Amino acid sequence: MTAILSAEAITVRFGGLEAISGFDLAVERGAIHGLIGPNGAGKTTLLNVLTGFVRPAAGRLMLDGEDIAGRGVNGIAASGLARTFQNLRLFGSMTVLESVLVGAHRKFRASPLALVLGLRSARAAEQAMVERAYGLLDFVGLGSDAADRVATTLSYGHQRRVEIARALMSDPKVLLLDEPLAGMNALEKTEIADLVRVVRGKGITVLLIEHDMQIVRSLCDRLTVLNYGKRLADGDPEAVLSDPAVQAAYLGRART
Numbered sequence: 383m384t385a386i387l388s389a390e391a392i393t394v395r396f397g398g399l400e401a402i403s404g405f406d407l408a409v410e411r412g413a414i415h416g417l418i419g420p421n422g423a424g425k426t427t428l429l430n431v432l433t434g435f436v437r438p439a440a441g442r443l444m445l446d447g448e449d450i451a452g453r454g455v456n457g458i459a460a461s462g463l464a465r466t467f468q469n470l471r472l473f474g475s476m477t478v479l480e481s482v483l484v485g486a487h488r489k490f491r492a493s494p495l496a497l498v499l500g501l502r503s504a505r506a507a508e509q510a511m512v513e514r515a516y517g518l519l520d521f522v523g524l525g526s527d528a529a530d531r532v533a534t535t536l537s538y539g540h541q542r543r544v545e546i547a548r549a550l551m552s553d554p555k556v557l558l559l560d561e562p563l564a565g566m567n568a569l570e571k572t573e574i575a576d577l578v579r580v581v582r583g584k585g586i587t588v589l590l591i592e593h594d595m596q597i598v599r600s601l602c603d604r605l606t607v608l609n610y611g612k613r614l615a616d617g618d619p620e621a622v623l624s625d626p627a628v629q630a631a632y633l634g635r636a637r638t
């Protein structure tokens with residue numbers, strides 16, 4: 383297996399609580415990899431470590447052959463990791479297009495001064511970003527009609543699509559999705575799952591946290607289970623989900 387993203391022996395402490403203990407993860411290039419586990423197992427904390435929001439007490443992080451530990455949120459994003467969050471993070475007054483363009487700020491090369499002066503190169507770069515944003519709106523199934531609407535007025539499922547388009551603006555190698563299907567009805571869930579497949583079809587590796595086991599089973603190539611901050615199981619989804627230790631971990635603690 384060729385891992386594009388790996389974490390080795392990650393430990394995270396919040397005061398006296400060890401939220402992650404000596405955790406290993408290897409995400410294969412081109413895979414849709416699921417990260418599952420009961421509530422409070424440490425899944426979001428792990429995503430926060432991978433993206434530089436939380437600094438681990440110990441461990442190694444590699445992205446596409448580079449050591450990314452210590453690069454910080456912006457450095458890691460620039461190295462090719464993008465994410466969406468568990469709760470929608472769209473701003474009240476921004477249009478859909480503006481919301482997607484927010485994802486370009488690390489790519490946009492023109493200096494603020496050049497923009498103020500209206501330099502032609504800056505305008506061309508800005509125009510290219512706008513075109514890219516329109517392209518991504520199409521890609522995530524929103525179309526350019528949605529571009530001028532205030533993002534927060536869209537349906538929940540469409541707001542998720544805006545967030546995915548925003549994450550894709552930075553042209554990531556790996557996309558991390560924190561519960562992308564939360565709060566959706568069955569149809570929206572299948573549609574977003576299809577979109578995740580299309581994203582992977584573009585050559586982008588996906589790591590996602592999800593609680594809906596039916597979707598996880600059909601969507602993921604590989605699963606890793608976290609329980610009390612430790613790796614409980616890892617491998618083929620069918621084998622992992624039928625593992626008695628995994629089933630026991632979920633009993634009485636799983637979300638429906």
Ligand SMILES: Nc1ncnc2c1ncn2[C@@H]1O[C@H](COP(=O)(O)OP(=O)(O)OP(=O)(O)O)[C@@H](O)[C@H]1O
Nearest residue numbers: 396397399401419420421422423424425426427428
């Ligand atoms: N910033 C923080 N400070 C203190 N404790 C935290 C912090 N963030 C998370 N924790 C704790 O770390 C543990 C793991 O939390 P985390 O949110 O990563 O779990 P999770 O698996 O994502 O849960 P859920 O499925 O409910 O989102 C929990 O006990 C949580 O209370």
